[in-house]
Amino acid sequence: MSELFLPCVYAFVACFAFCFVVNIRGRMLLFAPLGASLGWLVYIAAAPAASELLCYFFATLAVSIYAEIMARLHRAPATGFLLVGLLPLVPGGGIYYTMEYCISGDTAMFLETGLHTFGIAGSLALGVLVVSSIVRFYSVVRRHLRQKAGLPPA
Template identity: 30%
Template sequence: MMYVTNFVYALICTIGFAIVFNVPKTSLIKSGFGGALGWTVFITINHFFQSVVVATFIASFIIALIGEAFAIIDRQPLTVYIIPGIVPLVPGFGLYYTMLSILEENYELAINHGSESIMIAISIAAALTIVLSLNSYRKKRRSNF
């Protein structure tokens, strides 16, 4: 039941961000679905592996794959699906606690939060880069035949 609730909340959140980013109305539900599925994958993987960085990488990878598929099917730009879908995974809480720890002069905790936030951001970027590279490679192979 927890996964269904999280899926619905992530769907609403992602659709809200998609509206802010002026995503076409025909792509709102698909964009929301990508973000909601990514968040559900994140929660599931984090539950089993107890690693936020690994869970973020896998969830970002899934969001990018779904975004690629929707972009090809709907002939829309890839960013229509990826940007709103990634928003639930962005480490805003970690950055907030990093700054709060710096203000409280707790530098050890600031380093812990800051390094985790950087690793999360790197895992998001790495997953997106891998999927986009695979798609580019696929397009090159298709054009050679």
């Protein structure tokens, strides 16, 4: 049980500290790191059943949905919630080792690690893209239907 929730607590604490770096204030100071904990929980829960790239994708979907919901509730941009929420999922170690293999001249490991890191980054980008596109499409359709009905835009 602790192997499931303890990493989520670590993600919350690390991202809570990061909130001060990106100047997040007020109630968002507590809600932004919750997205990081949620993302890490989804990643850990999906790990036994899916490949690593799918785990990153599912975690990013969860963080993106959470960010869009919190943005509406707090009347704030979703970017702040996304920035903090995706922080634990960023493949920093992969980037470091890719560059280490490049400098040491190990071409095979450089390519392997680089492609894997690129795949993780692509999973993160695709997850954010899917959710933000759906939200954007919904808002455009909703605005169009309200205009058609003669209601003021909301």
